[in-house]
Amino acid sequence: xxxxxxxxxxxxxxxxxxxxxxxxxxxxxxxxxxxxxxxxxxxxxxxxxxxxxxxxxxxxxxxxxxxxxxxxxxxxxxxxxxxxxxxxxxxxxxxxxxxxxxxxxxxxxxxxxxxxxxxxxxxxxxxxxxxxxxxxxxxxxxxxxxxxxxxxxxxxxxxxxxxxxxxxxxxxxxxxxxxxxxxxxxxxxxxxxxxxxxxxxxxxxxxxxxxxxxxxxxxxxxxxxxxxxxxxxxxxxxxxxxxxxxxxxxxxxxxxxxxxxxxxxxxxxxxxxxxxxxxxxxxxxxxxxxxxxxxxxxxxxxxxxxxxxxxxxxxxxxxxxxxxxxxxxxxxxxxxxxxxxxxxxxxxxxxxxxxxxxxxxxxxxxxxxxxxxxxxxxxxxxxxxxxxxxxxxxxxxxxxxxxxxxxxxxxxxxxxxxxxxxxxxxxxx
Amino acid sequence: xxxxxxxxxxxxxxxxxxxxxxxxxxxxxxxxxxxxxxxxxxxxxxxxxxxxxxxxxxxxxxxxxxxxxxxxxxxxxxxxxxxxxxxxxxxxxxxxxxxxxxxxxxxxxxxxxxxxxxxxxxxxxxxxxxxxxxxxxxxxxxxxxxxxxxxxxxxxxxxxxxxxxxxxxxxxxxxxxxxxxxxxxxxxxxxxxxxxxxxxxxxxxxxxxxxxxxxxxxxxxxxxxxxxxxxxxxxxxxxxxxxxxxxxxxxxxxxxxxxxxxxxxxxxxxxxxxxxxxxxxxxxxxxxxxxxxxxxxxxxxxxxxxxxxxxxxxxxxxxxxxxxxxxxxxxxxxxxxxxxxxxxxxxxxxxxxxxxxxxxxxxxxxxxxxxxxxxxxxxxxxxxxxxxxxxxxxxxxxxxxxxxxxxxxxxxxxxxxxxxxxxxxxxx
Numbered sequence: 036x037x038x039x040x041x042x043x044x045x046x047x048x049x050x051x052x053x054x055x056x057x058x059x060x061x062x063x064x065x066x067x068x069x070x071x072x073x074x075x076x077x078x079x080x081x082x083x084x085x086x087x088x089x090x091x092x093x094x095x096x097x098x099x100x101x102x103x104x105x106x107x108x109x110x111x112x113x114x115x116x117x118x119x120x121x122x123x124x125x126x127x128x129x130x131x132x133x134x135x136x137x138x139x140x141x142x143x144x145x146x147x148x149x150x151x152x153x154x155x156x157x158x159x160x161x162x163x164x165x166x167x168x169x170x171x172x173x174x175x176x177x178x179x180x181x182x183x184x185x186x187x188x189x190x191x192x193x194x195x196x197x198x199x200x201x202x203x204x205x206x207x208x209x210x211x212x213x214x215x216x217x218x219x220x221x222x223x224x225x226x227x228x229x230x231x232x233x234x235x236x237x238x239x240x241x242x243x244x245x246x247x248x249x250x251x252x253x254x255x256x257x258x259x260x261x262x263x264x265x266x267x268x269x270x271x272x273x274x275x276x277x278x279x280x281x282x283x284x285x286x287x288x289x290x291x292x293x294x295x296x297x298x299x300x301x302x303x304x305x306x307x308x309x310x311x312x313x314x315x316x317x318x319x320x321x322x323x324x325x326x327x328x329x330x331x332x333x334x335x336x337x338x339x340x341x342x343x344x345x346x347x348x349x350x351x352x353x354x355x356x357x358x359x360x361x362x363x364x365x366x367x368x369x370x371x372x373x374x375x376x377x378x379x380x381x382x383x384x385x386x387x388x389x390x391x392x393x394x395x396x397x398x399x400x401x402x403x404x405x406x407x408x409x410x411x412x413x414x415x416x417x418x419x420x421x422x423x424x425x426x427x428x429x430x431x432x433x434x435x436x437x438x439x440x441x442x443x444x445x446x447x448x449x450x451x452x453x454x455x456x457x458x459x460x461x462x463x464x
Numbered sequence: 465x466x467x468x469x470x471x472x473x474x475x476x477x478x479x480x481x482x483x484x485x486x487x488x489x490x491x492x493x494x495x496x497x498x499x500x501x502x503x504x505x506x507x508x509x510x511x512x513x514x515x516x517x518x519x520x521x522x523x524x525x526x527x528x529x530x531x532x533x534x535x536x537x538x539x540x541x542x543x544x545x546x547x548x549x550x551x552x553x554x555x556x557x558x559x560x561x562x563x564x565x566x567x568x569x570x571x572x573x574x575x576x577x578x579x580x581x582x583x584x585x586x587x588x589x590x591x592x593x594x595x596x597x598x599x600x601x602x603x604x605x606x607x608x609x610x611x612x613x614x615x616x617x618x619x620x621x622x623x624x625x626x627x628x629x630x631x632x633x634x635x636x637x638x639x640x641x642x643x644x645x646x647x648x649x650x651x652x653x654x655x656x657x658x659x660x661x662x663x664x665x666x667x668x669x670x671x672x673x674x675x676x677x678x679x680x681x682x683x684x685x686x687x688x689x690x691x692x693x694x695x696x697x698x699x700x701x702x703x704x705x706x707x708x709x710x711x712x713x714x715x716x717x718x719x720x721x722x723x724x725x726x727x728x729x730x731x732x733x734x735x736x737x738x739x740x741x742x743x744x745x746x747x748x749x750x751x752x753x754x755x756x757x758x759x760x761x762x763x764x765x766x767x768x769x770x771x772x773x774x775x776x777x778x779x780x781x782x783x784x785x786x787x788x789x790x791x792x793x794x795x796x797x798x799x800x801x802x803x804x805x806x807x808x809x810x811x812x813x814x815x816x817x818x819x820x821x822x823x824x825x826x827x828x829x830x831x832x833x834x835x836x837x838x839x840x841x842x843x844x845x846x847x848x849x850x851x852x853x854x855x856x857x858x859x860x861x862x863x864x865x866x867x868x869x870x871x872x873x874x875x876x877x878x879x880x881x882x883x884x885x886x887x888x889x890x891x892x
């Protein structure tokens with residue numbers, strides 16, 4: 036077990052890769068009442084085409100299967116694992132993203148028992164035809180719930196306007212139609228391929244003793260047999276540099292229109308450091324111009340083009356990346372033109388050293404605040420780790436940035452053909 | 465792990481609550497302003513949080529204020545209004561980094577408190593009124609918020625259920641205010657109300673983090689010395705139980721129907737069976753192990769979510785579920801059957817034990833979060849029951865199956881609200 040201490044943040048991380056390939060990270064925080072554990076596989080909704088374990092040919096599985104599998108792992112032949120956690124005083128949950136499927140619990144008692152339950156239920160699948168059929172009704176209602184949410188529709192609509200063939204454009208839960216095709220055999224194929232310990236990470240943080248916890252995890256994993264680790268072959272279609280649609284309009288019964296501007300981000304990072312630098316600068320520059328202290332926000336507000344639903348976000352992954360800016364607006368076309376004009380003008384704008392210092396302070400303060408949350412630390416640590424970045428080294432990385440870095444970034448950030456617009460408009464009468 | 469003690473200092477103008485803890489890398493400051501929930505003030509109270517963020521006497525506009533916050537290492541400011549029972553609460557929150565984790569160790573806490581003081585006591589004023597152009601613009605923001613609420617079907621259905629269920633009770637007042645009351649609003653009227661609020665609202669200040677008591681007390685002195693004429697508190701109205709269940713069906717163009725049910729418990733935060741109500745809710749619909757989730761979702765595959773939640777200060781309980789429009793009657797029947805099962809005592813003593821553990825854990829987890837800890841303590845101020853958190857946990861641990869049964873008998877369905885689509889309406 037390897038210990039790394041971060042003096043300024045007063046945190047320690049204990050790390051070990053087990054013989055079966057599972058990566059384990061422990062972060063003891065004895066002042067907390069709770070413990071949070073997350074068991075995550077590097078497998079999400081974009082992993083649709085791959086060579087199955089023991090297979091030779093690549094296959095493409097139905098849309099929404101990673102999420103379907105996440106639901107079904109909780110159900111065993113004789114019981115529902117939610118109830119096991121309940122009996123042990125824990126609350127369990129799971130989520131599926133584009134690149135990750137994660138199972139988690141939080142608890143303030145029976146921590147060892149709950150960690151075993153977490154490892155055991157994820158590593159012991161039971162799928163039957165009957166239970167697969169039953170789940171279709173539940174997931175159909177989950178999809179319908181999202182269908183009625185303008186925020187979700189505008190988020191996904193923007194991604195679909197940006198990407199032509201990359202599977203990020205497929206809804207994480209699939210569609211009511213696509214999930215009908217899913218069979219228990221498909222679930223086993225995906226499970227066997229992507230849930231090998233060497234493709235997974237376990238992070239436990241909170242009120243734990245690192246030695247005892249690591250012993251428990253080692254003993255649990257030593258008692259199980261897995262196939263030897265193998266490289267997983269995943270396939271992604273070649274995604275053009277340019278956006279799929281310059282403007283996408285989604286009609287649904289809304290009272291207030293929405294307009295989002297999408298930026299298709301570049302993903303040709305030369306190194307993990309370059310990845311982190313690009314991510315930090317994208318976040319910081321969006322924040323600098325479009326947060327409430329930014330000139331663009333002020334102008335949009337004065338022009339009556341936004342309200343307090345206005346927001347922006349960036350997501351950068353290994354083979355896709357996007358930023359989205361927008362919210363409710365009374366004038367979706369004027370909003371789109373104004374924001375696009377602002378984005379283009381940013382290329383010629385220069386950030387001063389003093390302004391950059393302010394943005395660095397702001398970013399560091401907000402990271403410290405986010406670190407109050409065990410959930411944030413664990414989830415982000417895993418995501419960064421897969422990209423080769425250490426979450427706890429992020430403060431020094433921010434401190435190193437200069438105004439010159441920001442200005443170089445702004446010049447090269449994007450071109451017109453990487454911008455798209457997605458509008459949610461009321462249905463036509 | 466020991467639960468941090470709350471130290472209370474009562475001043476003339478406010479009560480200061482200090483929660484010293486080294487758990488976090490930030491210090492949280494929250495100022496709570498409490499007044500009765502009333503139609504004549506609710507719209508002003510909904511608008512004020514927006515206007516107060518548009519500048520101060522020394523910071524000419526919203527952007528200058530935000531730049532100041534950035535300079536305080538990205539301090540997070542929020543001002544918002546909520547209702548708790550028949551009280552309206554405006555909360556000003558400021559979270560600031562603990563300088564011990566910064567490489568330059570710039571002192572931040574006192575500056576942060578002083579900024580919050582300036583925002584609350586020295587807003588931007590012109591000729592004895594809020595600037596008219598700012599008020600007009602913020603009225604626009606608020607109006608759009610009222611409109612956009614209709615697009616969030618879950619919140620909308622909640623609001624409509626409470627409209628119908630609590631018609632004529634102040635609890636049904638909308639927390640965002642009323643469009644027609646905005647018409648009559650201007651910078652002068654809003655400023656007059658703001659002066660009244662400063663004079664009359666009950667103020668509580670929370671400081672949570674690694675701060676010394678003396679330093680905290682010194683920093684908030686201007687708040688504690690506020691000149692105040694407090695209002696008399698009205699006792700909570702006890703509502704007679706309805707004789708007939710109201711059923712409201714509305715249609716919109718939705719994919720999923722929202723079935724929301726409202727019940728009366730008449731059990732409030734300071735009642736002796738409040739702990740048993742929490743356990744009742746845990747068994748009925750508070751967790752994935754509860755009857756609602758197990759039956760509506762797992763057994764009958766009718767919904768992705770089916771849950772219950774109780775309201776602590778008025779004595780209400782709500783059930784929420786998102787279903788296929790055609791399944792209305794079936795879902796309603798299953799939900800009714802779960803309440804009947806609770807009333808018939810159809811749950812085991814060991815399930816009561818499990819749910820108690822879950823609730824204790826939930827409270828402990830809530831206070832592992834700065835805002836959660838403050839809200840848990842403020843709940844006690846609103847509910848007139850000041851006890852250490854350990855005692856709250858003890859009360860949960862003492863609940864028996866009989867106690868839960870007594871609560872179950874008090875739970876009475878008042879109103880059923882269904883938001884569905886046109887195709888399904890004829891079946892409803």
